[in-house]
Amino acid sequence: MAHELEVFWFSEQPYGHVTEDDLAPYESGRMHFPNTYFDPEKAHVLYSNYHDQYQLADEVGFDGIMSNEHHSSYWCMKPSVNVDAAVITQRTRKAKIAMLGNVIAVNDPVKMAEEIAMLDCISGGRIISGFVRGTAVETLHAGYPPTENRPRFEEAHDLIVKCWTEPGPFRWEGEYWPHRMVNPWVVPIQKPHPPVWFPGTGSPESVIWAAKHRYPYMNLGSLLDLTKQLKGIYHETAAEEGYEAGPEHFGYLIRCLVADTDERAQEIGRTFLWTENHRNRGPMEFNDPPGYQSREALRIKMSRPLIGTGTMGRRMTYEDLQAAYNIIVGSPETVTEKLRHIRRDLEPGYILIYGNEGHMPHEDVMRSVELLGTKVIPALKEG
Amino acid sequence: MTTVQNGSRTTVNVNGTAVEMYSGGNGPPLVFFHGAGGSNGWQPWHEDLATEYTVFVPSQPGFNGTEAPAWVKTISDVAHFNHMFVEALGLQDIVLMGSSMGGWVSAEMAAMDDHNVDALILVDAAGIKPREGEIAEIFMVSSETRLKQRFHDPSQVDNYENYTRELTPEEQLVVHSNAIMASQLCWKPYLHNPSLPHTLSRVDTPTLIVWGNEDAIIPVECGHLFQQAIRGSQLRIIDNCGHSPAVEKRGEFVEAVTSFLDSPQISVF
Numbered sequence: 196m197a198h199e200l201e202v203f204w205f206s207e208q209p210y211g212h213v214t215e216d217d218l219a220p221y222e223s224g225r226m227h228f229p230n231t232y233f234d235p236e237k238a239h240v241l242y243s244n245y246h247d248q249y250q251l252a253d254e255v256g257f258d259g260i261m262s263n264e265h266h267s268s269y270w271c272m273k274p275s276v277n278v279d280a281a282v283i284t285q286r287t288r289k290a291k292i293a294m295l296g297n298v299i300a301v302n303d304p305v306k307m308a309e310e311i312a313m314l315d316c317i318s319g320g321r322i323i324s325g326f327v328r329g330t331a332v333e334t335l336h337a338g339y340p341p342t343e344n345r346p347r348f349e350e351a352h353d354l355i356v357k358c359w360t361e362p363g364p365f366r367w368e369g370e371y372w373p374h375r376m377v378n379p380w381v382v383p384i385q386k387p388h389p390p391v392w393f394p395g396t397g398s399p400e401s402v403i404w405a406a407k408h409r410y411p412y413m414n415l416g417s418l419l420d421l422t423k424q425l426k427g428i429y430h431e432t433a434a435e436e437g438y439e440a441g442p443e444h445f446g447y448l449i450r451c452l453v454a455d456t457d458e459r460a461q462e463i464g465r466t467f468l469w470t471e472n473h474r475n476r477g478p479m480e481f482n483d484p485p486g487y488q489s490r491e492a493l494r495i496k497m498s499r500p501l502i503g504t505g506t507m508g509r510r511m512t513y514e515d516l517q518a519a520y521n522i523i524v525g526s527p528e529t530v531t532e533k534l535r536h537i538r539r540d541l542e543p544g545y546i547l548i549y550g551n552e553g554h555m556p557h558e559d560v561m562r563s564v565e566l567l568g569t570k571v572i573p574a575l576k577e578g
Numbered sequence: 579m580t581t582v583q584n585g586s587r588t589t590v591n592v593n594g595t596a597v598e599m600y601s602g603g604n605g606p607p608l609v610f611f612h613g614a615g616g617s618n619g620w621q622p623w624h625e626d627l628a629t630e631y632t633v634f635v636p637s638q639p640g641f642n643g644t645e646a647p648a649w650v651k652t653i654s655d656v657a658h659f660n661h662m663f664v665e666a667l668g669l670q671d672i673v674l675m676g677s678s679m680g681g682w683v684s685a686e687m688a689a690m691d692d693h694n695v696d697a698l699i700l701v702d703a704a705g706i707k708p709r710e711g712e713i714a715e716i717f718m719v720s721s722e723t724r725l726k727q728r729f730h731d732p733s734q735v736d737n738y739e740n741y742t743r744e745l746t747p748e749e750q751l752v753v754h755s756n757a758i759m760a761s762q763l764c765w766k767p768y769l770h771n772p773s774l775p776h777t778l779s780r781v782d783t784p785t786l787i788v789w790g791n792e793d794a795i796i797p798v799e800c801g802h803l804f805q806q807a808i809r810g811s812q813l814r815i816i817d818n819c820g821h822s823p824a825v826e827k828r829g830e831f832v833e834a835v836t837s838f839l840d841s842p843q844i845s846v847f
Contacts, residue, residue, distance in 0.1 A: 226718075338766065339765075339766070340762065342761050478718065478723070480719060480720060481718060484717055484718060484761065485717060485754065485757035485760065486758040
């Protein structure tokens with residue numbers, strides 16, 4: 196049976212009150228930018244807005260909501276994807292909940308397995324459990340050696356899957372989490388376990404890892420040509436593993452905003468570039484501390500203008516990014532046409548709408564969610 | 579010990595691992611262990627010491643031309659490995675010397691077993707956490723910052739341009755791979771072992787501790803803490819000097835080392 200396109204809503208939940216001037220004096224946009232700029236009262240209002248957007252996305256027909264997690268980042272107020280997912284279970288009724296994902300290398304995998312299973316039970320089996328290595332800052336902020344990220348990730352993954360699929364109690368004599376007894380009471384409602392997704396940007400290693408595990412690979416907004424190359428690697432790896440990859444193995448995150456008119460959308464959409472040069476700014480050693488990733492992955496990373504790419508990628512203007520289909524803004528008709536182009540070009544099984552950024556007005560984002568759900572998504576699904 | 583040409587490069591088989599080593603000189607054996615940046619090979623100050631000693635400069639596991647066996651993951655693993663290295667060379671009654679991370683490794687080696695060590699020399703050594711100050715961040719900073727931290731006064735450094743010039747791709751690969759190993763060994767606990775001040779109480783080898791007074795990476799306070807931890811040890815502080823006295827104050831450094839080794843308390847010489 197052919198896989199039907201699924202469209203997800205995603206918001207990074209930025210702390211949109213931060214300005215370029217605030218950030219400029221500091222050595223980096225993450226670890227060095229002090230949390231004294233954070234006002235909990237303002238955050239309270241923002242969280243409420245973001246949760247309203249979730250609820251509306253569910254009501255107007257999005258197939259799912261995607262969430263994520265970052266640390267020490269003003270552009271993402273979510274230090275726990277599981278906490279956000281818990282909110283989504285209560286603010287939505289039908290939408291799938293894609294967590295992309297838990298930074299399992301720097302968390303207790305047994306507790307991760309328990310929490311995700313709990314979310315799956317609460318939501319009635321709506322959870323998609325993404326696992327991520329995180330940016331290097333996630334590992335640095337958690338205080339772990341960057342050299343341990345990959346081996347910890349691998350062990351945590353294996354242990355979580357075992358928690359979900361093998362009856363307890365069992366013994367786990369791992370290198371990082373040796374347990375004499377593992378017996379989590381709560382197990383997932385979905386069998387054998389919730390779907391697992393794996394995201395990536397420029398790293399071929401990530402694509403290969405996902406394909407070897409037959410996990411859908413979500414590309415987080417790389418340029419189309421690079422994305423096609425990475426998708427090609429997925430297909431090659433799948434063939435080596437003895438299966439044929441299809442749209443159900445591949446998703447694409449795209450910055451997208453819809454307004455009633457092209458003019459209004461162009462105006463608001465500019466906010467997608469909010470503080471973009473500061474987000475991952477800082478010593479290269481933050482983005483690539485010794486042992487975190489291979490040189491090859493870094494080289495590929497340098498060639499793409501990813502969301503929040505800061506000084507790491509090449510500079511592209513708002514217009515360049517639109518011409519490259521990396522940002523899509525416009526009326527429902529304009530956006531539908533452009534998303535159709537991406538669909539033809541990449542054949543993704545999942546389109547993840549990165550629909551909010553910086554200080555975009557809440558009411559405009561709500562209108563965008565409504566127009567996407569009522570006009571764009573139905574038109575896109577028709578073909 | 580056969581006479582070797584100064585600074586010649588060889589490999590030594592240590593239980594199946596090929597260890598890259600520079601060596602040269604005549605006299606009693608002096609083994610030097612490099613810091614977290616890796617080996618700089620045969621240096622002018624090695625040449626100075628080689629007039630009286632046979633100087634051995636190995637690249638430690640995971641650094642430069644020496645592969646890391648899979649089991650070597652911590653500083654104490656490196657210390658065990660280095661003991662095997664000394665045994666593989668058949669060296670007796672050695673002068674054990676290390677700088678920075680290599681000083682930490684040397685201190686761990688002495689704490690494990692110092693019966694074969696006639697003198698211990700620690701140079702701006704990592705390994706003990708300061709009480710007042712902090713050990714500077716060396717991993718999450720740019721290479722420019724790291725270089726500024728290392729030397730107090732670049733005008734005191736011969737061929738300083740060697741430290742600032744653009745590296746060849748092959749050299750970059752070595753630097754990167756050294757950094758990965760150092761990161762693996764030193765990240766946590768950061769450049770120290772909380773047990774070390776206590777395990778060093780077993781050391782009764784004559785010990786010299788040399789420190790640059792203006793060391794901006796490992797504060798001179800740590801030199802005092804090492805002196806307190808190793809009974810009978812001497813502390814020699816070199817003024818107007820950063821983290822690498824052998825490079826920045828070569829003459830004073832070599833004089834400090836040789837006068838210590840010539841002193842009557844060093845039994846064998």
